[in-house]
Amino acid sequence: MSIFSRLNDWVAKNISHKLLVAFFLVFFGTYLATALVVLTAVRSSVVGAEHDALEQMASFKLNSLNTHFDQLRTDLHAWSKLDVMNDLASGDVDQRVARALEDMKADYALKGDLYAFNAAGQLIASSDNRRRNTLLPAAWRPGKAITFVDKHASPLDGSPIAALSTPVYSSFAKDLQLGTLVVTYPWSAVRETLSEQAMLLRTGTPPVILESTLRGVGGESVIEALGRTKPGDVWLQLGPTRYLAHAVANGSGRLLADWEVVVFRSPTYLNHTLSVVAWELAALCAVITLPLIMVIRWLANRLTAPLRDLTGFVAGITGTGDLSQRLAPTSRDELGTLTTAFNHMAGRLDAAAQERERFVRELEFSAQELEKKVQARTRELTAANAEQARILAELQSAQSQLIQQEKLASLGQLVAGVAHELNNPIGFIYANFPHLEEYVRTLLDVLDGMRQLPMSDEARAELERRLEEADIDYLRGDLLKIIRSGQSGATRIKDIISSLRSFSRLDEAVEKNARLEDGLDDTLALLRHHLQKRIEVVKDYRLNTAILCHPGQLNQVFMNILYNAIQAIEGLGTVTVSTRREEGWAVVAIADSGCGIPAETLGRIFDPFFTTKKVGEGTGLGLSISYGIVQNHGGRIEVDSAPGKGTTFTIRLPIDGKPASQPGS
Amino acid sequence: MRSLFLLVCCLGLARFALADGLLVIANGKVPEAQISLEELMNIYRIRKVTWSNALAIVPVNREASSRERQQFSEMVFDRSTMELADYWNRLRFQGKIPPVVQNSDQSVVGFVRNIPGAIGYINDTSEHAGVKVLLRLE
Numbered sequence: 001m002s003i004f005s006r007l008n009d010w011v012a013k014n015i016s017h018k019l020l021v022a023f024f025l026v027f028f029g030t031y032l033a034t035a036l037v038v039l040t041a042v043r044s045s046v047v048g049a050e051h052d053a054l055e056q057m058a059s060f061k062l063n064s065l066n067t068h069f070d071q072l073r074t075d076l077h078a079w080s081k082l083d084v085m086n087d088l089a090s091g092d093v094d095q096r097v098a099r100a101l102e103d104m105k106a107d108y109a110l111k112g113d114l115y116a117f118n119a120a121g122q123l124i125a126s127s128d129n130r131r132r133n134t135l136l137p138a139a140w141r142p143g144k145a146i147t148f149v150d151k152h153a154s155p156l157d158g159s160p161i162a163a164l165s166t167p168v169y170s171s172f173a174k175d176l177q178l179g180t181l182v183v184t185y186p187w188s189a190v191r192e193t194l195s196e197q198a199m200l201l202r203t204g205t206p207p208v209i210l211e212s213t214l215r216g217v218g219g220e221s222v223i224e225a226l227g228r229t230k231p232g233d234v235w236l237q238l239g240p241t242r243y244l245a246h247a248v249a250n251g252s253g254r255l256l257a258d259w260e261v262v263v264f265r266s267p268t269y270l271n272h273t274l275s276v277v278a279w280e281l282a283a284l285c286a287v288i289t290l291p292l293i294m295v296i297r298w299l300a301n302r303l304t305a306p307l308r309d310l311t312g313f314v315a316g317i318t319g320t321g322d323l324s325q326r327l328a329p330t331s332r333d334e335l336g337t338l339t340t341a342f343n344h345m346a347g348r349l350d351a352a353a354q355e356r357e358r359f360v361r362e363l364e365f366s367a368q369e370l371e372k373k374v375q376a377r378t379r380e381l382t383a384a385n386a387e388q389a390r391i392l393a394e395l396q397s398a399q400s401q402l403i404q405q406e407k408l409a410s411l412g413q414l415v416a417g418v419a420h421e422l423n424n425p426i427g428f429i430y431a432n433f434p435h436l437e438e439y440v441r442t443l444l445d446v447l448d449g450m451r452q453l454p455m456s457d458e459a460r461a462e463l464e465r466r467l468e469e470a471d472i473d474y475l476r477g478d479l480l481k482i483i484r485s486g487q488s489g490a491t492r493i494k495d496i497i498s499s500l501r502s503f504s505r506l507d508e509a510v511e512k513n514a515r516l517e518d519g520l521d522d523t524l525a526l527l528r529h530h531l532q533k534r535i536e537v538v539k540d541y542r543l544n545t546a547i548l549c550h551p552g553q554l555n556q557v558f559m560n561i562l563y564n565a566i567q568a569i570e571g572l573g574t575v576t577v578s579t580r581r582e583e584g585w586a587v588v589a590i591a592d593s594g595c596g597i598p599a600e601t602l603g604r605i606f607d608p609f610f611t612t613k614k615v616g617e618g619t620g621l622g623l624s625i626s627y628g629i630v631q632n633h634g635g636r637i638e639v640d641s642a643p644g645k646g647t648t649f650t651i652r653l654p655i656d657g658k659p660a661s662q663p664g665s
Numbered sequence: 666m667r668s669l670f671l672l673v674c675c676l677g678l679a680r681f682a683l684a685d686g687l688l689v690i691a692n693g694k695v696p697e698a699q700i701s702l703e704e705l706m707n708i709y710r711i712r713k714v715t716w717s718n719a720l721a722i723v724p725v726n727r728e729a730s731s732r733e734r735q736q737f738s739e740m741v742f743d744r745s746t747m748e749l750a751d752y753w754n755r756l757r758f759q760g761k762i763p764p765v766v767q768n769s770d771q772s773v774v775g776f777v778r779n780i781p782g783a784i785g786y787i788n789d790t791s792e793h794a795g796v797k798v799l800l801r802l803e
Contacts (some may be wrong), residue, residue, distance in 0.1 A: 083765065083766065086765045086767075086776065087772060089775070089776045089779045089780045089783075090767060090772040090773070090775030090776035090778075090779065091775050091779070092772075093769060093771045093772035093775050094767070094768040094769050094771075094772045096768060096772075170723070170765075170780070171762060171765065172721070172723045172762050172765055173721050173723065173782075
């Protein structure tokens with residue numbers, strides 16, 4: 001995490017930090033601006049002051065030089081008027097001139113030397129005891145008055161000097177030149193006067209640099225730069241460096257008329273001054289900053305303390321939800337007003353919260369009530385719906401059952417009618433077969449008797465041939481068989497008709513005492529064709545009591561169950577039909593060894609129109625009708641099935657009629 | 666003790682030298698061959714300032730403490746050196762130039778020899794080549 005983002009975090013967390021930073025930034029910005037203004041002012045002031053100082057310094061240096069040389073000129077003039085100079089005429093036999101020169105050099109602390117030449121140009125005396133046979137150098141030859149000899153190499157020893165030369169006139173005759181007095185001024189003294197960063201020029205075109213104490217800068221570039229400067233310029237660009245510079249020239253009429261002093265100030269000095277000021281400002285800033293930060297911090301804390309209290313108070317309320325808390329106002333300013341307002345608001349909120357809670361409680365109560373009502377109403381509606389659906393189903397079922405029963409009743413009447421009509425002819429047939437057998441036997445006996453009778457061989461042969469032709473032996477056996485089978489068939493027809501009659505029982509509407517076993521037998525007889533040889537019927541009749549019932553309806557029940565049992569058995573199998581008595585109930589159990597009923601359909605087998613058979617084979621009403629019939633009898637029908645092992649239907653009927661009469665059913 | 670001895674010797678020498686006379690010498694360009702004592706007085710009183718050929722007279726004196734000056738003062742003006750020095754000093758305030766002072770006979774001779782119109786006095790025993798003697802003072 002960078003410092004900036006940390007600072008950002010620190011500032012974002014706290015108002016007093018924000019205030020602290022804001023105050024500090026304001027202070028710092030103000031201070032910076034002030035410091036910049038101060039620095040700028042200081043800079044311009046320093047530049048101005050420095051330029052003034054340079055001006056003064058240049059003037060001072062030039063004046064100093066002027067003073068030196070003016071003084072020297074005055075002195076030289078005076079010295080040339082001394083009486084002792086008359087001794088030049090005598091060749092300074094007494095060394096008075098020499099002593100005087102030495103004394104003057106010592107007394108006036110001359111940096112250079114004095115040389116006195118006589119009128120013939122011979123060196124008469126000097127302050128440095130130079131030998132006498134030196135002749136006056138041409139450069140030093142004076143005019144009528146004092147002559148200034150600019151920088152030149154000393155003709156005597158070669159060192160750079162400036163010199164003043166004056167003719168010496170006798171004190172007694174003004175026109176009589178006794179000789180020449182020369183005072184030299186060593187150039188090193190000029191250089192010393194110039195001191196650092198200054199330049200001495202001889203004006204003219206081009207100017208000549210007489211002396212320069214400016215290090216590292218070529219004279220030509222200075223001359224060129226000076227040539228570029230305009231009046232009022234204070235800066236002089238010398239190579240890469242900009243110098244503060246000022247030049248002062250002597251006007252005409254002065255001894256050093258063409259001398260010009262230029263003084264330079266390198267910018268490092270200015271920068272040093274500025275940097276000192278800048279450091280002082282920075283130090284002042286640092287000195288002010290610490291107590292100021294403490295003051296600002298104290299102020300920020302003091303300003304934000306009520307806010308903190310308020311924040312803590314609000315956080316407390318938010319955390320605990322306790323709106324009963326109040327905060328004492330600490331001041332009469334906006335924060336105090338805010339605190340009061342907040343207290344007021346907290347009070348209002350408290351009241352509102354209580355009101356809301358009351359409302360919520362009431363609402364909850366109302367909602368619960370409503371919920372209860374809705375549930376009750378829903379239950380009622382559901383029940384009513386279920387009832388309606390059940391009633392509708394029952395109606396549909398009843399309607400279907402009525403139709404089916406009507407159909408079956410019609411069929412039963414038809415079958416009963418047919419059986420009744422067939423009963424008489426079949427009775428004839430059945431009744432005639434014993435007679436037929438008897439008559440056949442008689443005929444056969446007669447025939448046998450006839451064959452025993454004596455007769456001609458021919459006749460006998462003819463008889464025997466005819467008998468042979470008729471295959472009488474076969475006929476005899478077969479005839480009896482045919483009669484037997486006919487008799488058997490007639491018996492079966494008679495039984496079937498009897499069963500049909502008893503099955504259809506044209507007494508439906510009337511309750512009768514009937515044995516259930518008879519109904520079972522009749523039904524089985526009607527189903528014999530379906531049983532054939534593959535299904536063994538095991539009967540276990542233990543009830544053998546007549547009970548009050550509608551036999552025809554019960555037969556229909558048995559028919560349905562047995563037919564289903566037969567259809568459930570594929571290949572060989574067993575159908576067990578048993579009756580027994582259990583307390584007040586007559587129990588009929590019909591068990592088969594068939595495929596069984598899957599558990600998922602077991603609950604629906606009594607529903608109307610539920611079938612697993614193909615379309616056209618079953619109506620789906622058989623067991624439904626059976627259920628209704630058994631219920632009408634006040635009994636119940638139960639089913640118990642194990643898929644793959646078989647199904648057992650158990651019918652319980654009250655022995656002594658309906659326990660609860662269901663009129664009209 | 667040693668300096669006292671030297672002083673005694675000098676005094677003795679001075680006493681011996683008092684007996685000598687003075688020679689008044691002049692530059693070779695001075696037209697006069699000799700001058701009178703009065704003329705000499707006038708010259709040293711700066712009352713006579715030119716020679717007969719209008720050449721400016723440059724009188725040369727010796728220093729005040731010299732025996733020659735003392736001798737000259739007494740011999741020519743019959744005055745003391747101090748009195749004459751006063752006179753010459755007063756001349757300065759009148760815009761006149763008192764005689765040039767030279768400190769030795771040699772320098773007087775050298776000066777007179779080199780300066781046209783110069784006149785001086787020296788001990789009669791001193792060398793005085795290149796100048797002409799205008800007067801002998803005994």
